[in-house]
Amino acid sequence: MATRIDGKAIAADVRVNVAKAVSELPSQPTLAVILVGEDPASQVYVNSKVKQTQECGMRSLHNVLPANATQDQVEAEIAKLNDDPEVDGILLQLPLPKGLDADSAIEKISPDKDVDGLTEASAGRLVLGKPGLRPCTPSGCVILAKRALGNDLSGKNVVVVGRSILVGKPAALLFLAENCTVTIAHSRTKDLAAVCREADILVPAVGRPQMLTGEYVKPGAVVIDVGINRIDAPERGEGKTRLVGDAEFDSCEAVAGHITPVPGGVGPMTIACLLQNTVLAACARRGWNIPDILNS
């Protein structure tokens, strides 16, 4: 029976370290969040980011544009924040209202303030192994794997299932930078179960509820489940739903050595890594040393 990896507790640890790091800095880093429109889910996410930013001792700028904002207005807001020397990180809350081009807007964020790690330059720096801001969710996956197996992941076989630009590909590159042997599998992969059973660390990131059963897991492996899928849960009452991962939890838990639950696994790590990126961006921009606690 696998040990559960408590993403909520580990994310809280990361935030404590971020707060300690912030307290050692010459001044407060600032994270600016841009919300376009009034999508209720986005408002919840943004409020959560603002709250956690402030709890870590950082300054939060919360910029709201109307739902009918034009592309030019969104990009002008980004340009203003790029030019503001007090702003260390810029986050454009996605999705944008229909008619706006998110890719084009993201590309306007200065790579040095791109705390989501989504720009071409950030992706390029990741491939080229140059210093830069790494995407948050994949960074969270690496931290969780290290909590399970120790800091040295060298030589571990990692299988990432899914090749999205938000998770699959950057996760593969981040585990590669940890000296893992990395396989990227996907919908075209032949005998996916056999490929997955080679993994010491299995990272399902496809968005298909409970697709990977225990048959896909090598005994003792670490399962870092990135999927967050809402499914019907009639057992909880009519019309009820619940969240599940890409891994079928019970059968995987029976085989794995460590496994992240959904919810409460990878999910909470994303904002924690965003906060950490904001400190890293501030240090790089302002020429500060990175506090030791973030290097551990």
Next chain:
Amino acid sequence: MATRIDGKAIAADVRVNVAKAVSELPSQPTLAVILVGEDPASQVYVNSKVKQTQECGMRSLHNVLPANATQDQVEAEIAKLNDDPEVDGILLQLPLPKGLDADSAIEKISPDKDVDGLTEASAGRLVLGKPGLRPCTPSGCVILAKRALGNDLSGKNVVVVGRSILVGKPAALLFLAENCTVTIAHSRTKDLAAVCREADILVPAVGRPQMLTGEYVKPGAVVIDVGINRIDAPERGEGKTRLVGDAEFDSCEAVAGHITPVPGGVGPMTIACLLQNTVLAACARRGWNIPDILNS
């Protein structure tokens, strides 16, 4: 006994297609090559590129800076070519003389003219699956694999051995874009031979002469050998040397289905892909349709 993949002949085919494509364009694309100093090997490479550019019907600009050129002078030359509307591709011949920062200079090349595919933006576009200029040697590997197996590589298991920014990582991303299941192996990989024997397409790119023997090859697999290593060849006479790949040719040839020789395999493809990139850059910059022959 494996079929030999004739890189020289395939590169010639690519050049013929590039020349046909050029003849269909409204005007001549231009490739600018910058050579700093008088390194004899670099002069040979540059002359070869200039000659092949012209043979394909394109215009070649050959810019030579003295060996004692400063970083500012190199970057000013790049800036001038970036601003020149007639220039479609810019190639900075590497290595640069000691004291110059190649990374910094490359980063000054406009991504739209980065026909070597080496800038952060080009690498980022590759990860993000956006249109852009792809690195030449890895592109050549994909073409060679397609010549052996047909254009649809979907579902093939690819193992890239080596994770360099010039070859290993971009090759992995390019085969991933062809819907292959891709594993990146390297010096820290455990039981490398077993990992390699899973490959339908094996791409050694480590720069270690004859490191991969037939034991690393699945019967019938395609071996695309990127390594070019010079070793002593006393059998050819005192002080003589010869070129070998990262694969031990004879033992691999006995097991593989297809294999590239060294020399005459991947090597000739690099310049051919550079020429193709110059046409693609010209089309993208000038709003021309890409001639069909380059899409085939």
